[in-house]
Amino acid sequence: xxxxxxxxxxxxxxxxxxxxxxxxxxxxxxxxxxxxxxxxxxxxxxxxxxxxxxxxxxxxxxxxxxxxxxxxxxxxxxxxxxxxxxxxxxxxxxxxxxxxxxxxxxxxxxxxxxxxxxxxxxxxxxxxxxxxxxxxxxxxxxx
Amino acid sequence: xxxxxxxxxxxxxxxxxxxxxxxxxxxxxxxxxxxxxxxxxxxxxxxxxxxxxxxxxxxxxxxxxxxxxxxxxxxxxxxxxxxxxxxxxxxxxxxxxxxxxxxxxxxxxxxxxxxxxxxxxxxxxxxxxxxxxxxxxxxxxxxxxxxxxxxxxxxxxxxxxxxxxxxxxxxxxxxxxxxxxxxxxxxxxxxxxxxxxxxxxxxxxxxxxxxxxxxxxxxxxxxxxxxxxxxxxxxxxxxxxxxxxxxxxxxxxxxxxxxxxxxxxxxxxxxxxxxxxxxxxxxxxxxxxxxxxxxxxxxxxxxxxxxxxxxxxxxxxxxxxxxxxxxxxxxxxxxxxxxxxxxxxxxxxxxxxxxxxxxxxxxxxxxxxxxxxxxxxxxxxxxxxxxxxxxxxxxxxxxxxxxxxxxxxxxxxxxxxxxxxxxxxxxxxxxxxxxxxxxxxxxxxxxxxxxxxxxxxxxxxxxxxxxx
Numbered sequence: 001x002x003x004x005x006x007x008x009x010x011x012x013x014x015x016x017x018x019x020x021x022x023x024x025x026x027x028x029x030x031x032x033x034x035x036x037x038x039x040x041x042x043x044x045x046x047x048x049x050x051x052x053x054x055x056x057x058x059x060x061x062x063x064x065x066x067x068x069x070x071x072x073x074x075x076x077x078x079x080x081x082x083x084x085x086x087x088x089x090x091x092x093x094x095x096x097x098x099x100x101x102x103x104x105x106x107x108x109x110x111x112x113x114x115x116x117x118x119x120x121x122x123x124x125x126x127x128x129x130x131x132x133x134x135x136x137x138x139x140x141x142x143x
Numbered sequence: 144x145x146x147x148x149x150x151x152x153x154x155x156x157x158x159x160x161x162x163x164x165x166x167x168x169x170x171x172x173x174x175x176x177x178x179x180x181x182x183x184x185x186x187x188x189x190x191x192x193x194x195x196x197x198x199x200x201x202x203x204x205x206x207x208x209x210x211x212x213x214x215x216x217x218x219x220x221x222x223x224x225x226x227x228x229x230x231x232x233x234x235x236x237x238x239x240x241x242x243x244x245x246x247x248x249x250x251x252x253x254x255x256x257x258x259x260x261x262x263x264x265x266x267x268x269x270x271x272x273x274x275x276x277x278x279x280x281x282x283x284x285x286x287x288x289x290x291x292x293x294x295x296x297x298x299x300x301x302x303x304x305x306x307x308x309x310x311x312x313x314x315x316x317x318x319x320x321x322x323x324x325x326x327x328x329x330x331x332x333x334x335x336x337x338x339x340x341x342x343x344x345x346x347x348x349x350x351x352x353x354x355x356x357x358x359x360x361x362x363x364x365x366x367x368x369x370x371x372x373x374x375x376x377x378x379x380x381x382x383x384x385x386x387x388x389x390x391x392x393x394x395x396x397x398x399x400x401x402x403x404x405x406x407x408x409x410x411x412x413x414x415x416x417x418x419x420x421x422x423x424x425x426x427x428x429x430x431x432x433x434x435x436x437x438x439x440x441x442x443x444x445x446x447x448x449x450x451x452x453x454x455x456x457x458x459x460x461x462x463x464x465x466x467x468x469x470x471x472x473x474x475x476x477x478x479x480x481x482x483x484x485x486x487x488x489x490x491x492x493x494x495x496x497x498x499x500x501x502x503x504x505x506x507x508x509x510x511x512x513x514x515x516x517x518x519x520x521x522x523x524x525x526x527x528x529x530x531x532x533x534x535x536x537x538x539x540x541x542x543x544x545x546x547x548x549x550x551x552x553x554x555x556x557x558x559x560x561x562x563x564x565x566x567x568x569x570x571x572x573x574x575x576x577x578x579x580x581x582x583x584x585x586x587x588x589x590x591x592x593x594x595x596x597x598x599x600x601x602x603x604x605x606x607x608x609x610x611x
Contacts, residue, residue, distance in 0.1 A: 005200075006200040009196055009199060009200050010196060010200065013192050013193070013196045016192065017185075017188065017189055017192055020185055020188055021185055024181040024182075024184060024185045025181060025185075026179075026181065099171075099172040099173065100172045100173040100515075100544045101544075102172075102541060120545060121173070121544045121545040122176060122548060122549040123173040123174060123175065123176060123511075123544065123549060124173065124174040124175070124176060125172070125173055125174070126171075126172075140176070142176065142549075143176070143548060143549045143550055
């Protein structure tokens with residue numbers, strides 16, 4: 001194969017791949033159009049952890065979100081920019097730790113503590129009871 | 144220990160755990176998002192197109208077998224002992240920190256140094272800058288210093304080292320890497336600083352024994368797991384430090400010079416297989432299989448922690464076995480092309496083609512960890528023992544998890560895999576041109592190599608996607 005042939009082959013391949021990239025990529029960057037169907041839906045999805053998308057009908061009081069307790073790992077999933085809301089209750093006094101966001105809350109024994117913050121970092125984060133060293137939820141923030 | 148709790152919890156609630164992460168270790172604050180379907184599909188297309196273009200258009204005469212290097216810099220003779228002393232001091236200090244500091248994975252500097260800077264940072268540094276670990280290698284530096292001293296004091300009275308047994312080859316290094324990964328992924332005390340420091344000392348002691356038996360050069364080139372591991376990646380680098388000189392060469396052209404020794408294939412398969420297994424543990428397939436396997440071990444009378452270690456050990460060995468088996472299959476296929484080489488000889492002859500793929504696996508799986516947890520070094524150096532010090536005034540800093548977006552990490556992952564794939568193909572192709580008499584046989588043999596590499600790269604992509 002001659003040099004010219006080789007380079008034209010490379011050129012054609014590059015063009016095909018670039019066109020494929022542009023065609024496949026979700027139209028609005030930032031909108032997770034395709035990423036919403038990347039994971040098979042879990043066997044048991046968490047109740048919606050958010051309540052503040054613009055499309056929602058105006059709700060005067062946002063849902064407080066799911067209740068997280070020890071012994072279960074709840075899956076929370078939001079899109080970047082939305083609010084994450086959940087409640088936590090621990091039998092014994094403990095400390096809540098949201099990894100990555102480095103949010104901590106004191107958890108008095110047996111009390112339900114509401115937590116809410118804006119999801120500004122994408123990724124998958126562990127939410128755990130720090131003293132017990134037990135994971136109670138996995139927070140997934142899509143871009 | 145952390146993980147033992149997670150699996151027990153998962154076993155208790157079954158499906159609620161569908162895709163919850165099983166942490167690599169307590170260090171990980173943030174995990175990468177799985178790559179989206181469209182990117183998975185596109186990357187798979189790139190791999191296929193690149194493979195066929197490569198088959199059709201790669202060079203017809205060998206180009207990488209004889210490395211051409213040019214010297215750009217002479218280095219002062221004092222540089223190597225100086226760097227070695229630095230390496231020894233750094234090693235001694237982090238081991239001391241492991242024993243004396245807070246016994247917590249996040250506030251003690253040792254786990255971050257070992258799992259992030261050393262294990263993930265050094266391979267990437269080796270690619271970019273050449274074999275930097277060699278000059279800082281604390282074991283090699285100690286061995287050389289002791290040898291130099293003994294020579295001055297004892298003169299010629301020292302006995303010559305034993306000849307390094309040819310059959311041993313890279314096996315000590317391969318087993319060392321497997322042991323390290325077992326500590327990182329399976330050991331219950333993976334995050335306990337004093338336990339890690341103890342393991343580091345044990346490793347250092349083994350290296351000193353090896354060097355005193357077989358000589359510093361022979362042992363550190365073949366037996367020292369980390370020296371060999373980082374040295375293989377450095378062979379891809381355009382920079383080559385040797386004999387007091389800094390030389391430049393074509394990227395990849397150092398790889399064909401990899402000694403074809405027993406244990407080389409095992410070493411590379413350990414590297415790829417263990418990284419694959421680590422990727423797999425983040426996905427739903429593993430989190431549904433692990434509790435079942437753990438129950439089986441508990442039925443045999445192991446406690447929860449031990450059963451958990453066994454589950455990860457089984458997974459680790461299975462991952463390595465699958466990669467090894469697949470590569471052997473490819474080598475067996477190549478044998479059908481002709482020539483008088485055995486499957487084993489062929490497997491070794493082409494093994495250096497796996498080096499870029501192994502590095503691509505490392506980058507794809509640990510780049511996110513490096514850019515997030517790697518920042519922790521900034522504050523850990525100010526308070527290495529976790530005692531509230533502030534030596535450099537940076538102890539108050541924290542990790543900025545947001546500076547690199549999820550999509551930037553995806554592109555780095557996919558790019559690493561595609562480039563590693565093409566580099567692997569190029570190396571294998573170049574070797575085939577000298578290994579076979581006719582260009583026709585060379586090309587035919589490469590259909591098999593192509594299948595192996597497409598398999599490895601697709602596996603890596605699948606592990607990054609949500610499917611795993």
